[in-house]
Amino acid sequence: MKAAVLYKPYDIRLEEVETPRIRSDQVLVRVRAVGICGSDVHYYKTGRAGTYVVKEPLILGHECSGEIAEIGNDVEGFKPGDRVVIEPGFPCRRCFYCKTGRYNLCENMQFYGTPPVNGAFCEYVAADADFVYKMPENLTFEEGSMIEPLSVGIHATRRGHVTAEDTVAILGAGPVGLLTLQAVRARGATNIYVTDIRDYLLEHARRLGATETINAQREDPVRRIMELTDGRGADVVIEAAGSIETGRQTFEIVRKGGRIVIIGVFPKTEFAVRMTDFVDKELTVYGVFRYANTYPTALNLVSAGKIQLKPLITHVFTLDEIQKAIEVAEKKIGNPVKVIVKP
DSSP, rough: OOEEEEEEEOOOOOOOOOOOOOOOOEEEEHHHHHEEOOHHHHHHSSEEEEEEEOOOOOEEOEEEEEEEEEOOOOSOOOTTTEEEEEEEEEOSSSSSHHHHTOGGGGGEEEEETTSOOOOSSSSSEEEGGGGEEOOTTOHHHHHTTHHHHHHHHHHHHHTOOTTTTEEEEEESSHHHHHHHHHHHTTOOOOEEEESOOOHHHHHHHTTTTSSEEETTSSSOOHHHHHHHTTTTTTTEEEEEEOOOOHHHHHHEEEEEEEEEEESSOSOOOOOOOOOHHHHHHHEEEEEESSSSOOHHHHHHHTTSSSSGGGEEEEEEEEGGGGHHHHHHHTTTTTOOOEEEEEH
16 A cells, blocks of 8 residues: 655655554554644654654554445444544553543553554554444545544543633644634633634634634733733633743633643743742643543534534645645645645
8 A cells, every 4th residue: 555654854755565454353444534633743843742753664644534444353333335533542451541441541552653653644544443433424534534633622621621601711723722612612611712823723713613812923812811801810721732832821821720721742842830820829730642532522513513624624635745735734834724635
């Protein structure tokens, strides 16, 4: 099969590789759409994303949908031709975290496109059948590939215990920030403030239901959100940009007794946080690492029209155009939101 293989930063090559062989509990999926994630861009630019480092040639990509091409002997409930989305992390099912329901923290996780596990920028992938879900008929393959980043947003709202009574600030209006905005709205929140430095992304946020948008290059987001909340601050602040500046801002924007939810992947550089902020404000800070038990909810919300994915799909490329696709996502050429690759 054809695959896009990353060798080192800015060196991604189209190659012929062996088609995966499936185990008896797996399915072989013909990949139809793969979204480009911020982590894919990090790997492409620097050879690393967070603590994960590319040390040998790697197929990137994990936001994927497709159709069943083959089923293992022990698989039930699927047949060739079924349209599916893949939850791209396969836990061990045996460790402490798996047994306590937090399988996203599995000590032996095999996650597409995360070193050393190959991902989905290719024509076929093998997937554990119990992490494959049939797509509703009213979803396209492109929308199916976005169930993965939507799951991050849903997991973030669960971690932050977002309710209809909460005022929520979301720092960062990239794909995950915009999907988190919709997940927050689906939980009933109506006062939602979104910050970013790009006007076109803030326009998307307004169309998707943000109460107020703030361009952080032209206006101080801390001061503005304090004005909007009568000096109290937001009940929940969700960091979805992964920058040191927004990381610091979360502690200034959140109210006393509030919750901070960190989604963004930060650069390796450390930054100082005053511990007195935790104590004096009595804050709770939640990290978000991928998601767990979110795919059925995400599929139901999109199928029911509660969350919109199509407006965020701005660019579609073939696998042969993988380098151009990643560069569009990296350099923000043509105002991209979600860039999709279709093998």
